[in-house]
Amino acid sequence: MADAILRLEGLRKAYGALKVTDDVTLDVRPGELHAIIGPNGAGKTTLIHQVSGLAASDSGRILFDSADVTRLTMAQRVHRGLARSFQITSILPGFSALENVALAVQARSGSSFRLFGDASRERGLNEEAMSYLAQVGLGHRAIIPSGQLSHGEKRGLELAIALATRPMLLLLDEPLAGTGHEESERVVETLRGLKGRYTIVLIEHDMNAVFSLADRVSVLVYGRVIATGRPDEVRANPEVRAAYLGEEAA
Numbered sequence: 001m002a003d004a005i006l007r008l009e010g011l012r013k014a015y016g017a018l019k020v021t022d023d024v025t026l027d028v029r030p031g032e033l034h035a036i037i038g039p040n041g042a043g044k045t046t047l048i049h050q051v052s053g054l055a056a057s058d059s060g061r062i063l064f065d066s067a068d069v070t071r072l073t074m075a076q077r078v079h080r081g082l083a084r085s086f087q088i089t090s091i092l093p094g095f096s097a098l099e100n101v102a103l104a105v106q107a108r109s110g111s112s113f114r115l116f117g118d119a120s121r122e123r124g125l126n127e128e129a130m131s132y133l134a135q136v137g138l139g140h141r142a143i144i145p146s147g148q149l150s151h152g153e154k155r156g157l158e159l160a161i162a163l164a165t166r167p168m169l170l171l172l173d174e175p176l177a178g179t180g181h182e183e184s185e186r187v188v189e190t191l192r193g194l195k196g197r198y199t200i201v202l203i204e205h206d207m208n209a210v211f212s213l214a215d216r217v218s219v220l221v222y223g224r225v226i227a228t229g230r231p232d233e234v235r236a237n238p239e240v241r242a243a244y245l246g247e248e249a250a
């Protein structure tokens, strides 16, 4: 565990007879951006569910920051610094972008919800929330009701909400999904800005984004990790090319 902030040991999850993750062992090093790629149905999202605590594992262990978190709830994992960027469903559309993030800051800082908080406290919440919006390039959209944000901006807002938990590690499940070309470039730039400041585990289908951002890549096929390495090593791995990348990576 010495050089890993997150270690997965022999993780398994089956739905009925279908082995979705099958003996997954993986190290994520502090500060790295570690991408997990694989064909549709390989088990990537299920693995993220297991790591975040949304799905219980059938067997195996999850070690995070030197502690065994395998049996902790999702909230307990978030509290320890293991944050997941949730899908857009976690955004309250009637609230502004700033209010959404401020609520997450408030939830983290543990204060109970009060309709009339004292003004200085509210200012503190808002300042911190603004800093997360700025980090995802949404500072100028703070007062817009979040329901009116574009799809890509909503993905950015999810990220800001995750940052509000002050994570050590961010789990990102397809942050580019559903974004157009211009928007996806913006999200890639945001991720580049976060890279190095947070440890990031990224699931993404966009290979250009993965290979330009990742420090290391793991390839999941039929629930098993068939390769882990630097992007150039993974790209050149014959087993990976045969199983997944094909001509796309040539």
Ligand SMILES: Nc1ncnc2c1ncn2[C@@H]1O[C@H](COP(=O)(O)OP(=O)(O)OP(=O)(O)O)[C@@H](O)[C@H]1O
Residues within 6 Å of the ligand: 015, 018, 020, 038, 039, 040, 041, 042, 043, 044, 045, 046, 047
């Ligand atoms: N709750 C569930 N119940 C039954 N089967 C499930 C469940 N969740 C996932 N599966 C199945 O597990 C397999 C892996 O799904 P998963 O979504 O983890 O793959 P993925 O690699 O993220 O795929 P994609 O790249 O298409 O998002 C699929 O065959 C899926 O149908």
